[in-house]
Amino acid sequence: MKTRNYDIEKDLKYLQLLSHTFPTIADASTEIINLQAILNLPKGTEHFLADLHGEYKSFQHVLKNASGNIKRKVNEIFGNDLRESEIRELCTLIYYPKEKLELVKASEPDLEDWYHITIHQLVKVCRDVSSKYTRSKVRKSLPKDFSYIIQELLHERTDDIDKAAYVNVIIETIISTGRADDFIIAISHVIQRLAIDLLHVLGDVYDRGPGAHIIMDVLTNYHNWDIQWGNHDILWMGACAGNDACICNVIRLSLRYANLVTLEEGYGINLIPLATFAMEHYGDDPCEEFMPKINGGSTDIDDKTKRLTALMHKAITIIQFKVEASMIKRHPEWDMQDRLLLECIDYDNATCNISGKPYEMKSCCFPTVNPNAPYELTPDEIILMSKLHHSFTVNEKLHKHIRLLLSHGSLYTIINDNLLFHASVPLNDDGSLKEVELCKGHKYKGRELMNRTEHIIRNAFQNDSDPREKEFSVDYFLYLWCGRNSVLFDKSKMATFERYFLKDKSTYKEEKGNYFKLRNNEEECDAILDAFGVSGQNRHIINGHVPVHVVNGENPIKANGKLMVIDGGFSQAYHEETGIAGYTLVYHSRGFQLVQHEPFTSTEDAILRGSDIKSTTQIVEMSSHRMLVADTDIGRDLKKQIAELEKLLYAYRHGFIKELR
Incomplete structure (x- = not known):
């Protein structure tokens, strides 16, 4: 061991604690030998x-x-x-x-x-x-x-x-x-x-395919893993937390892709009340735009099931628009008022007026919408949403899987000089980090934006959270899903209403945020890596x-x-x-x-x-x-441990601490 001038007295309390784990010179020396050997093993895959x-x-x-x-x-x-x-x-x-x-x-x-x-x-x-x-x-x-x-x-x-x-x-x-x-x-x-x-x-374990719950079961028993939450994971997390707009979106996407396996078989969510409601209120509606997208293993779905799926699909979509509207109005700081389109329908002319321009509707059949109060849930919709809300918020298996996402996950991870995140870091037009308002008067950007957003997400699942803060946290899952400055969305809008109801396809365009426009620029990537404190000669962003x-x-x-x-x-x-x-x-x-x-x-x-x-x-x-392991984050930690153990050896040999024999 090299001779060093250690300030042992400064670290004496820590070294005394360390001596309980390594009570002799032989124990400390053996551990140093072991750690030095590990440093020279090849890096794990x-x-x-x-x-x-x-x-x-x-x-x-x-x-x-x-x-x-x-x-x-x-x-x-x-x-x-x-x-x-x-x-x-x-x-x-x-x-x-x-x-x-x-x-x-x-x-x-x-x-x-x-x-x-x-x-x-x-x-x-x-x-x-x-x-x-x-x-x-x-x-x-x-x-x-x-x-x-x-x-x-x-x-x-x-x-x-x-x-x-x-x-x-x-x-x-x-x-x-x-x-x-x-x-x-x-x-x-x-x-x-x-x-x-x-x-x-x-990110994005959930939605579209039939076995998200099976993937989560595999990860439950997997030996070493982490996850950077995706927008679809956040949607299910929001549904589990009790966000009714997220619940509607989860069900809508499952119906859109004729994929009810995860909902019904994986988590036992009862959709019979929705089917009954849809047949009663939308039975005379053709629902042509709501026929499911059939892919892969779903090709054997019969016409009767397709028809019922379309009815349920439209029914939950309309409820979604209503529930979202109440949250958007509750949070004007989200700047999402342009998504309130049910109030823009001109039933006489079969158009929807957006920014002063009328767009022709594919259909004006809205049997559960009151034109004078378009966002008001009907008594039957209130009962239905109460049942669905209960099914998601008390679901033991879903809660188990969401807890797994929380314990193994985060919005971003920095590991071995690589910055991992699912979607985006919001940027201004000039490529600088964009300040985003998370709650009234509080704006953040870059790494701090990610950290604060993750705090909001976790707050929604804590029993000791302030009730008002928790209510905001639960609501915020909707913004994370489709807010224009969300780190998991970062687009001008989510054109759900437009795709279902407007004929003009130009309204379907969802303009990507500046991150997606600028991320092919090497200097821009370096600036983001600098902002997140990622160092190293071979550093990367992985999305x-x-x-x-x-x-x-x-x-x-x-x-x-x-x-x-x-x-x-x-x-x-x-x-x-x-x-x-x-x-x-x-x-x-x-x-x-x-x-x-x-x-x-x-x-x-x-x-x-x-x-x-x-x-x-x-x-x-x-x-x-x-x-080698020495070149990794684990290696850097092991080198620190070795340095502390060398201090302990010095303390033993120079009488600052006695061996515990």
């Missing part, structure tokens, strides 16, 4: 996903195959020894071990030989993916039943003649005792887990939110590599529009790789035929040296 939108099968497969990383490792290990078909079979076994084993046992003539060969192969793969971790971390990842056995197999080499027989006997005994299937399943799951060290979800239209030649890598947009369209609703089925950004010890995915066929096809998500890998940025 980070995976970045965005805009999952309920596509749970694609999401699960990407986790299982680590965005193709597992197959790449299998190719590196066995590329010269196995045929492509054998590599595919081995990979499928790793992804879906239980299901693949059933097929193998039904067709393999010499099962014992297959077990012997396959277990040896899996151990080699597991040894490779575990090589960048400490033995302690690997041990914590192992299943209890096979922890000792896997450790022995990982740390013994078959090319050592003295150990080859030892390893072979272990494997033969696994097979002879009837534990081969269980062992294969266990070690395959270990490989999956170790292939991804940290998962970042850049989701806006689908990248690859089919039109758009590049997800912007600002000369400073910014990466990884919403490639996991949602089936976007596939035709984007031309692909999502991106995964992989950040490993060699640098960044962007993986572009084609649509996933099915889990069944992957198991039966070994099909995988077809992916194209684009190298974004490679490091000049292999990055």
Whole structure:
């Protein structure tokens, strides 16, 4: 240890506390050795996903195959020894071990030989993916039943003649005792887990696809992840908090995409009252503009169900406009009065007057709207909203998932010199940070705007919040969803009314905020990174939110590599529009790789035929040296711990603190 002039007396109280954890010179020295060794391990692999939108099968497969990383490792290990078909079979076994084993046992003539060969192969793969971790971390990842056995197999080499027989006997005994299937399943799951060290979800787990609740269940048990909330996540969080406008929007979007699985099966939300109300009040309405958008697995919906879905869709949309209006009027500081369009309808001329200009309506059929009091809920609507409000606010499973988003999530994250957020940082026309009024008289910009907004979000879920502040927080979810200066929206408007009811398509335009116009500028990205305190030579902004239209030649890598947009369209609703089925950004010890995915066929096809998500890998940025843990945020923390332990050693050796023997 280097000789240093420590001011021990200044830190004496802290060092005395530290001495209880490391009571001797030997304990402190051992920990320093351990931490120094960890600093020199390769950096763990980070995976970045965005805009999952309920596509749970694609999401699960990407986790299982680590965005193709597992197959790449299998190719590196066995590329010269196995045929492509054998590599595919081995990979499928790793992804879906239980299901693949059933097929193998039904067709393999010499099962014992297959077990012997396959277990040896899996151990080699597991040894490779575990090589960048400490033995302690690997041990914590192992299943209890096979922890000792896997450790022995990982740390013994078959090319050592003295150990080859030892390893072979272990494997033969696994097979002879009837534990081969269980062992294969266990070690395959270990490989999956170790292939991804940290998962970042850049928002929008919810809406459009059928399995947002399943994704949340997967994340509940996932080993290491965080999320930067997206606008669709915030919508569901607002609904859970009791914001009636968010409740209406959640239901409307589910009906729009004929996707009621998450609502009804996932969370048990009862929509029968809405169906009954819709049939009674909208039964004579054609509701042509409210027919659901059919994508992917929803093509088998029959005409009768489509018709009922359209009735419910229109009914909840009208209630949404009414509920939103009361919140907008309650908060004039939001400057959203131009969204109050029910009062602008001229029923005699079938037009809607916006900014003094009449626009022709597609329909003027509003059976539950009183032209003299357009935002007043009818008695039946009040009863219906009371039931829906109750269903969302007391829903145990939804609350569990929202608590998970709160505990693992934030509006933005800074990690390893990367700034992660879902959508936007509001900017002025000249690119400077825009001040946004959050509540009357209080304006914030940039990082402080994000921090204050997150405080409002969390305040909505705290029992000890001031009642008036909590009421504002619950209301504010609507602004976050569609307010023009919201960090999760940042557009001129959300043209919901216009798309449903106006013929002139020019009214549908939602002009993007300045961030989306200027983010391809490298200097602008650097200014934002500076404002958020992100340092480092290779710093980046990573976003989701806006689908990248690859089919039109758009590049997800912007600002000369400073910014990466990884919403490639996991949602089936976007596939035709984007031309692909999502991106995964992989950040490993060699640098960044962007993986572009084609649509996933099915889990069944992957198991039966070994099909995988077809992916194209684009190298974004490679490091000049292999990055180590020392180069990461964790490494910086470990260096601080080492420095404190060195102070403790000095204090022990110079008599400031006595060893606790």
